[in-house]
Amino acid sequence: xxxxxxxxxxxRAAASGLAAxxxxxxxxxxxxxxxxxxxxxxxxxxxxxxxxxxxxxxRAADGRAQAAGVRVASVxxxxxxxxxxxxxxxxxDADAHGFVLLPNVNTTQEMADLITAMRAYEANLSVQExxxxxxxxxxxxxx
Amino acid sequence: xxxxxxxxxxxxxxxxxxxxxxxxxAALEIREQVARALTSPAQEGRAAPSFPRSLESVLGSGxxxxxxxxxxxxxxxxxxxxxxxxxxxxxAARLKQAELTFxxxxxxxxxxxxxxxxxxxxxx
Amino acid sequence: xxxISPMTPMSPMSxxxxxxxxxxxxxxxxxxxASLRAEVIANNIANQNTPGFRRQTVRFEELLRGALAGPTxxxxxxxxxxxxxxxxxxxxxxxxxxxxxxxxxxxxxxELEMNALRxxxxxxxxxAAVLATRFEVLRASVESGR
Numbered sequence: 323x324x325x326x327x328x329x330x331x332x333x334r335a336a337a338s339g340l341a342a343x344x345x346x347x348x349x350x351x352x353x354x355x356x357x358x359x360x361x362x363x364x365x366x367x368x369x370x371x372x373x374x375x376x377x378x379x380x381r382a383a384d385g386r387a388q389a390a391g392v393r394v395a396s397v398x399x400x401x402x403x404x405x406x407x408x409x410x411x412x413x414x415d416a417d418a419h420g421f422v423l424l425p426n427v428n429t430t431q432e433m434a435d436l437i438t439a440m441r442a443y444e445a446n447l448s449v450q451e452x453x454x455x456x457x458x459x460x461x462x463x464x465x
Numbered sequence: 466x467x468x469x470x471x472x473x474x475x476x477x478x479x480x481x482x483x484x485x486x487x488x489x490x491a492a493l494e495i496r497e498q499v500a501r502a503l504t505s506p507a508q509e510g511r512a513a514p515s516f517p518r519s520l521e522s523v524l525g526s527g528x529x530x531x532x533x534x535x536x537x538x539x540x541x542x543x544x545x546x547x548x549x550x551x552x553x554x555x556x557a558a559r560l561k562q563a564e565l566t567f568x569x570x571x572x573x574x575x576x577x578x579x580x581x582x583x584x585x586x587x588x589x
Numbered sequence: 590x591x592x593i594s595p596m597t598p599m600s601p602m603s604x605x606x607x608x609x610x611x612x613x614x615x616x617x618x619x620x621x622x623a624s625l626r627a628e629v630i631a632n633n634i635a636n637q638n639t640p641g642f643r644r645q646t647v648r649f650e651e652l653l654r655g656a657l658a659g660p661t662x663x664x665x666x667x668x669x670x671x672x673x674x675x676x677x678x679x680x681x682x683x684x685x686x687x688x689x690x691x692x693x694x695x696x697x698x699x700e701l702e703m704n705a706l707r708x709x710x711x712x713x714x715x716x717a718a719v720l721a722t723r724f725e726v727l728r729a730s731v732e733s734g735r
Contacts, residue, residue, distance in 0.1 A: 325548040332628040339635030346638075375639040383548070389645075391635035442637050445699055449631045452710050456627065459717045460553035463724060464560045552624045554717065558617065561724050569731045 338391030339446035531570035534563035622649035641694035
């Protein structure tokens with residue numbers, strides 16, 4: 323970023339971290355909330371959603387790519403983790419053979435991921451506060 | 466200014482000029498100290514810049530410095546918007562530099578005015 | 590992987606060098622290096638959960654120490670070239686290849702990174718304190734006539 327934005331590139335990187343982790347937290351919350359959903363509006367059980375991150379790059383004035391934090395590359399259904407197949411003929415969503423397809427959500431794993439994401443969120447917040455403090459210290463030099 | 470002090474008062478004129486020169490010398494000494502302090506130790510080997518010693522040039526250079534200081538402060542927001550400023554401590558440093566330059570010029574001016582008043586009190 | 594490019598160090602004029610020379614004032618460069626390091630740490634922390642991401646560090650103080658340990662006696666040409674090397678020294682952004690990555694290829698450890706953040710902030714504030722004192726000395730010498 324050019325112009326006055328140069329002063330804030332560190333804060334922008336932290337902001338990108340906040341935004342990305344926030345999306346991840348929301349997705350995890352949705353997974354946990356839908357861990358038992360056997361019937362979605364689209365039909366079929368809820369499929370676990372996965373967030374994928376990638377480094378965020380900005381183009382500097384000289385054309386070079388500069389690291390500027392992180393971005394969410396995609397929010398996609400997790401097709402690699404198999405759905406859970408449980409025998410429960412009484413279940414309203416049981417198939418002809420009496421099996422129910424449950425979401426491929428492992429609540430324990432989701433909770434662990436949630437903690438990781440929240441710690442990351444807090445850390446990015448600390449980074450922003452750090453930049454503000456440094457700027458304030460620098461500007462106090464003028465007094 | 467000096468010409469209005471007295472007709473044919475050659476002695477008075479010499480006294481005034483001597484007093485003004487003493488004050489100007491003191492001001493120059495301060496300025497050289499400031500210049501030395503502001504440059505990094507690695508530059509010590511350099512020859513100290515030679516300053517002009519006449520009254521008008523001291524006053525003139527002081528005014529120019531004050532002017533440049535004020536101008537650089539005014540130019541700072543534009544420099545910031547254009548991305549020439551990379552960090553907050555740079556802003557602080559530029560502002561402080563301008564402030565000190567201006568204050569110094571002010572001091573020189575005040576000293577010279579004091580010197581003039583001092584010599585005006587002498588009987589011609 | 591492209592990282593952060595170093596900022597241009599401040600010119601001597603911006604820290605008050607009436608006779609601008611080659612090589613910026615040392616304190617200015619230290620402050621700039623600490624600023625750059627803060628940005629690199631911020632990028633590390635933002636990417637703490639990015640698969641395949643390797644953390645980066647900024648080296649300057651150690652490089653300075655090495656350059657300052659050059660020929661101390663004014664032995665003519667050796668001294669001049671050491672001074673030139675010192676003046677040309679830039680902060681270096683390096684990728685951390687020592688810390689082993691986790692399963693997702695990321696080698697950022699949050700605790701270490703937060704420590705680096707706080708440490709660097711204190712360093713910045715220390716340099717700022719030196720600069721503040723320098724300004725105070727200048728201000729006092731300019732206003733001493735009162």
